Amino acid sequence: MRDTQRRDFHADITNTIIAAIEANPGEPQMPWYRPNAPFVLPVNALTKNPYNGINIVSLWASSDAFGYQTPLWGTYRQWAELDAQVRKGEKASLIVFYKNYETEPDAQKPDDDGKRRVAKASWVFNVAQVDGYQLEEPPPPSNPVERMARADAFVTATNVEIRYGGSRAFYRPSGDFVQMPDEHLFTGTATSSRSEAYYAVLCHELTHASGAKHRLDRDLSGRFGNEAYAMEELVAELGAAFLCAELGITPEPRFDHAQYIHNWLAVLKSDNRAIFTAAAKASEAVGYLKRVTAGEGRHE
Numbered sequence: 001m002r003d004t005q006r007r008d009f010h011a012d013i014t015n016t017i018i019a020a021i022e023a024n025p026g027e028p029q030m031p032w033y034r035p036n037a038p039f040v041l042p043v044n045a046l047t048k049n050p051y052n053g054i055n056i057v058s059l060w061a062s063s064d065a066f067g068y069q070t071p072l073w074g075t076y077r078q079w080a081e082l083d084a085q086v087r088k089g090e091k092a093s094l095i096v097f098y099k100n101y102e103t104e105p106d107a108q109k110p111d112d113d114g115k116r117r118v119a120k121a122s123w124v125f126n127v128a129q130v131d132g133y134q135l136e137e138p139p140p141p142s143n144p145v146e147r148m149a150r151a152d153a154f155v156t157a158t159n160v161e162i163r164y165g166g167s168r169a170f171y172r173p174s175g176d177f178v179q180m181p182d183e184h185l186f187t188g189t190a191t192s193s194r195s196e197a198y199y200a201v202l203c204h205e206l207t208h209a210s211g212a213k214h215r216l217d218r219d220l221s222g223r224f225g226n227e228a229y230a231m232e233e234l235v236a237e238l239g240a241a242f243l244c245a246e247l248g249i250t251p252e253p254r255f256d257h258a259q260y261i262h263n264w265l266a267v268l269k270s271d272n273r274a275i276f277t278a279a280a281k282a283s284e285a286v287g288y289l290k291r292v293t294a295g296e297g298r299h300e
Helices: 002-022 054-066 076-081 149-157 194-210 221-246 255-268 274-293
Strands: 072-074 093-102 115-126 161-164 170-172 177-180
Touching (some): 002 274, 054 093, 054 115, 072 076, 076 115, 149 194, 149 274, 170 194, 177 194, 194 221, 221 255
Antiparallel strands (some): 072 115, 093 115, 170 177
């Protein structure tokens, strides 16, 4: 009877999210403050001047390719002036600067004043590639994340290692740990409090952790091939929605979940049943985590 109730409960959440997706939920919001997101205008670390023109596009591309989170750049010499050292083996990113010079005006061109401009290549490094430079930390909010005893007890009982720091959230299979952004970075969204956002992100990453080889060994590549990553994100976000409801973190599915899921469903346009498969896998993940925390499963 309990399993039937759980399946119905999860199906209700899934259907609510599907309805929100069909109502065009828009773009997902990050529920924490990311002061150095890749697509902020890049700035020179020494001069504090923003880069312009094609250099903006070039440095955005490098940030996206290498996962740089902070838009501070400088040449090797500029970093040295800031008492920072570019690490050995780091690859520089190309920018272009223009050097002005004067020459004899062209007599055949009445408007020629002799001023010339030539493009020169330059190579810069992101702050993530250097040692010895201290980034400014954003001021912590006056209201701390409100703790939820039941949710904290559940997280502890999963025995998944949780690390804090930086501005990214992820599960790293190679180290078998969840990385959470610094708690003071959480801001919430238009439809969730800071506490709800914090625990929803944590539940998302715990759902990822449930799929590790020594846990559920969740492998979605057989059916979804190159789209397995997108499918895993659907599973993780549905798992977060289910856990938030199970733990009383939120009374009903939040708009945020629908926004995030819609973002990944776009990658799976060819499979209109993907969300139902994801819901089944998410239920399996939540069931596993609940058994472990109740002492009925393996404690990895």
